[in-house]
Amino acid sequence: MIQNTQTNQHQLGALTGASKCDHYYELHFATGEIAHFYVLADGIFRLLIDPEQNFTENRTETIQLTQFDNSAFAKSQVRATNDSLIIHTGNYQIIFGQNPAVISIFDESLHHNRMHQSQPLELSSTKTREFLTENKNEFFYGGGLQNGYFSHRGHKIAIKHDQITGKGGVIMPVPFFWSNAGYGELRNTTAAGTYDFGKTKRGVTVLTHQDAVFDAFYLLGTNPQEILQRYYTLTGKPMLLPKYALGLGHIGNFCTTLWQPSQAKERNASKIGNNYYTRTKDEKAASGKASLNGEENYQFSARALIDRYHAMHFPLSWFVPNYGVQANNQQALSFFNEYALNQDVYPGFWHQSEVELPEKTAFTFTTNEIATKDKAQLQNESQTKRSLVLADSGSTGMQKNAALIFGDVGGNWGNVATQVAGMLGANLSGQPLVGAAVDGLEGGGNAQINVRDFEWKCFTPLLFNFDDQGNFSKNPFAYNRKISDINLAYLKLRQHLTNYLYTLNEQAKNGALIMRPLFSDFPDELANYTAQFGNEFMLGSDLLIAPITNGREDENGDSRKDNLYLPGKKTMWIDLFTGKKYAGGKVYNNLSFPLWHLPVFVRGGSIFDWGKRDFLLYPQDQSETVIYNDNSQAAESNNSTTKIFSKTENETLLVTIPPIEGNWENQDVEQPTKLTIMCDSYPDRITIKINDQVVPVEEYGSLDAFNHAREGIFYNTNYGLDEFKQYHKNTQTALQIKLASRDITTTKIEITVHNFNYGKKVLVHEITSGVLPSPKLPAVDSSKISAHSFELAWPHESAVQIEVNNLLYVGITGKNFTFHELTPNTRYIIRMRYVIGNKVSEWSDLFGVITKHAAKDYAIENIEVTSNCNSKENHPLSYLTDLKLASEWQTRQTVSPEQPLELTFTFEKVEKLSRMVYVPRNIDHNGDPLVVSIAVSTDGEQYTTYADHLQWKADTKNKVVGLRDVRAKKVHLTIYQSSGPIIAAREIIFFRAKR
Known part of the structure; x- marks a missing residue:
């Protein structure tokens, strides 16, 4: 019977017996399988079915089982009924049906099922499949960074890394998903899989992995944070970044990049010194070569670029000088590292294999496979510094060792929405530390897209440029002064938000999201669970960012924004830059945003630490915040938290700042305190208490006098963000209070503002x-x-x-x-x-x-394609028909009329077609077909010529061939001539006729 289960695909048979062993329940089934069921902790269960019956508990290195004792299992109780076996633990009942052998998890506190299998597990010698019932309003998240998607209901996702960085690419596959019904599932496997959330059959989720062993952890929680907490219990908490990692980073190649003279009129020309240059691969045309320290020509060196950042007044935080090149000149790298550190720039090192790190390397950029070893090595070399590892791919558990960063083809609007959704998906999959390169890895050249991309990415966990991988420079001052100034203003704004971002990173260790979909803070609104407003995201609970995602403009040339949703009918939202107030629970349209103005909204009640105890408050109702701080460089350090409470009631505002909690060695405890309290009108009276004693504080009539005072109060009718005053007049009103230095470990501050008014008219109903x-x-x-x-x-x-x-x-x-x-x-x-x-x-x-x-609904899937030409590495033939426009297929060799390219497309059945679409590559047009012929076959053997020697142009347009009423099992495409040395395409799509 057991041998039969190893060779044939079958459903798990009826439950025939069970027993309670030392630390697991043993279950027997009619088809011969034996399962072990573990109660690891409250809300964490494991089901392991091994056809070989080896039952290796530590199957992968990613799951941390040693932390669990046997107490939860020992407390569990079991009972049998006529048709099921019920294991009772905490508030949960795990119900094993006898026949059919399906599992349900019942929550006694809610009186309904969290999870229910719709049919028994399907097992074979090569894969397992699990079938789960979907509820009417159930939504699914996880699977890793599925670029372009975060809400998976009605979709199928792949749990497999595919080398694609654009839409549809799986940059970080994680065999973990969760449902808003209150459960998650982590498959303990490294095998590829697919998760079908009701796409094939509505109402049924089908989870497939190419693994004969079924090993699943079930995680229960009442909200996303609780489920992610349990995921981290199994796989490790996210690392806490050193603060410098939150600053601007630059990744480039200063080992092999060549430069040739150019002119300012060339779109991809970069101004270096007093002249213009472009990158080249032609050594004969090159007049300069990049280097680390100026060994070739100083102006093209990594050191010189650091100098340029500083000359342009851009504070640079971290730098990788050898991306894509396994640099081995340890001495040159060490010299560069020393120079960078002297300029307050932390140097990193890129590598893809285990290497000895150069001296004074602050961090590494590597692959996920060796991130763990890098972290241990860095920690070993400097016990006083917190290690940082960046990785360009990931999998289960990477969050405890590395942050995930990636690049894409820049210069197109579609990337914005794609990356917002992808990074939300990463957060929802247990990797909150994620970033995407500004304007991509290659491509680019559109200044408007570049600045809009920089703007919104200032509100993501990691901000960086990926340079020297394409024709266009990606640094933030690569374009004109107007673009550079806007980028600089946003970078300074990000510096103000450092403590906010750092606190979010600390909170993420306990399951809180950094980049959040709207449902995270507004769970009662159904639309927030879908992708309807997936172009927006919240950074923490206090900021909502709605990136500009297209080039639509109004009559003034400003970006036109429709479909901007501000959630929460009882929530007030404030434009961060203008102070304009909006009522929540509405979708706003016909909004205009000049190039400098990113739609960023502050949630009413928010409190920010603008840096150095300079607090910014947007009072509404009652709110509080906790600000985390520590010695960022220390590997293990003490920390402190600052709590601030705000309450408005009967036109009175009370702000309370208790003494900080915690401390660390050499922390400056004597600090002044500043508050900027947004308001709409001049208050009657302000009372300030220090440790319950009223302290008289003088009110000043001018900003200059207030700024020079040691303590003071100033009612500012021209308040605004200084970094943006060149774009927008300071027209907001704010009450500003400055208090002298006191011991923040012992000082309690209470501020009462009478006749306080802020936003009262905003939430009035029509x-x-x-x-x-x-x-x-x-x-x-x-x-x-x-x-x-x-x-x-x-x-x-x-x-x-x-x-x-x-x-x-x-x-x-x-x-x-x-x-x-x-x-x-x-x-x-x-x-x-x-x-x-x-x-x-x-x-x-x-x-x-x-x-x-949608047109894609008529696109034919699962097309088998063969070719007489070999494909380039990382550009396989399967990319040609995967229906992902971000993937690109390339041949290794060129073609000729004498040796044409032959492509044969085979459908699963005879199809009635409507058209074929050839989608050209979008980086350049050096691989576009120029002359093609098409033949069709209904039996797969005899072909009829449909189109002979069609003439195509090498341009950005899709090439469409009408196939109306054509019936075919196979289509044969012959390409006789190309515009370049290879042939390439993003996709060839066949559409069936509409029904």
């Missing part, structure tokens, strides 16, 4: 007016309905509010409006009302619009 007529049904032009948009029109020029699927869209005027970024093949229920000021009409009747299917 008034329904009978004077305004209720609108008739708006019109929808069916010809303007697409998969992602539709246009709504109404008869009269007016301001309107439109409710779409219970979400209120505001800021709409005119006679029509186009809804963008919609989900294909989805019904939208709509109603509209007129609005004048704060008065609104009654709603119109409800009506519906259904978006069309």
Whole structure:
């Protein structure tokens, strides 16, 4: 019977027996399998089925089992019923059905199942499959960094690293997912897998791994943080970065890069010294070669670039000078490291194999496979410094050893939304320390995209440039002065947020997210669980960032922003730069943002440490914050926390700052305290107490006098962020308080502000007016309905509010409006009302619009392709039909009419086709086909020529060949000529005819 299970795919048979052993339950099944079930801790369970019955408990190095004792298992109780075996532990019942042999986990505190298998496990000698029931409003997250996606309901994801960095790429596969139903599952395997969350069969999740052993940990929790806490219990807590890692980094190649003279008019020219140069691979054309210390030519050296950063007033924090080159000149690297450290820049070292690190190396950039060894080596070499390892790929447990960074092809808007979703997915998969290169690894050349990319990435855990990998420079001053100044302003803003980011990193060790989807802080809003507003994210609980994701502009050339959602009907949001206030629970439209202005919103009630006990408060209701600090360089150090409480009640604001908790050696405990309290009007009276004693503090009438005072109060009617005053006048009002140095370990500060007013009018509800007529049904032009948009029109020029699927869209005027970024093949229920000021009409009747299917819904999947040419490494032939536009296939050799490229595409069955689309590469056009022929076959043997010697151009346009009414089992594509030395494509897509 057991031998049979090793050779044949079958379902797990009926449960026939069970016994309680020393530290696990042993279960027997009718098909011969034996399972071990472990109760490791409250809410952490393990099911292990090994067909060989070896039951190796420490199967991988990523799971930390030694920390668990036997207490949770010993306390568990078991009982049998007529049709099941029930293990009771804590508030949970793990129910093993007898026949069929399915598992349910019942939560007694909620009186419903957290998890339920829809059918028994499927086992074979090569893989296992688990089937889980999906609930109506259940959503799924995890799987690692699945670039472009974070919410997986209705999708299938791959648990396999695929070398693709763009949309659809799996940069960090993690065999771990969780559901908002309150459970997660971690598969203890390194084998590839696929997780199908209801795409193939609605209502059923299918988890497949190419592993004969089924080894799953089930993690229970009432919220994402609890589930991630349990994931970290098994795999290790995220590392705490040294503070310098939060600053700006630069990664480049100063070992082999060559430069040739150029002119300013060339788009990819870089100004170095007083002249312009471009990168080249032609040694004869080169006039200069990069080096570490100026061994070749100083102006092209790594040292010189550090000098340029400083000359441009950009504070540079860390630097990797040898990316892509296994540098072995230890002496030169050590000299560079010493110079960098003298310039307050921490030097790193890139490598892909185990090496001896150069002297004074502060950190490493390596692969995930040797990140653990790097961390141990760095820790060994300097016991007083906290180690830092960056890795360009990852897997289960990497968060305890390394931060994940990656690059992509820059210069396109699509990367913004893709990377936001990807980094959210990494956070939701247990890797909160993640960053993407500004404007990508290669490509680029669009100044607007470059600055918009820099802006939003200033609000991510890691900020850095990847240089010398393409034709365009990626440093933040590569473009004109206007772009450089905006980048510098955002970098200075990021410096103010260092303590905020550092605190988020510390909180992440306990399961809190750093970059968060909206549902993390607003769990009661259904839309937040989907990808509908997945272009936005929260940094911690206090900042909402809505990156500019396309080139749409208004009549002034400013970025046009629609579909900006600010959640929480009782929440006030404040534009960080202008101070404009918005009510939550609305989708804002027709917003304009100049190039310097990123949509960043502060949540009402937020409190920030702007650096050196300079606190910035946005009072609303009652709130508190905890600010973490320590000796960032120490490997093991004491720490301190500063708590601040804010409460507004009956037009009175009370701010309390207790003494800090904790301390560390040589910490400066005598510090002044500053507060900037946002307000709308001048208060009546301010009372300041120090350790319960009222302290008289003078109020000053000018900012200059206040700045020179040791202590003081100033009502500032021209407050704003100094870094941005050249772009926007300081028009906000704020109460500023400055207190002299005191011992912060013993000093309690209480500030009471009477007649306090901030944002009272923002959350006032609209008034329904009978004077305004209720609108008739708006019109929808069916010809303007697409998969992602539709246009709504109404008869009269007016301001309107439109409710779409219970979400209120505001800021709409005119006679029509186009809804963008919609989900294909989805019904939208709509109603509209007129609005004048704060008065609104009654709603119109409800009506519906259904978006069309996306083109990809008709794209044929699982196409087998063969070729007579070899493919380049990391650009395999499978990329040609994987339906991922971010992947790229390349041949190793060129073609000719005498030796053409032959590609054969085989479908799973005979298909009725509509068209074929050849998608060219997007970096350059040196591999585009110029002359092609197409033949089709219905039996796979006899071919009929469909198109002979088509002439194509080498450009950015997709090449479309109509195949209407063509039926085929195979399609043969012959390419006789290319625009370059190879042939390349992002994709060849075959579309079936619409039903």
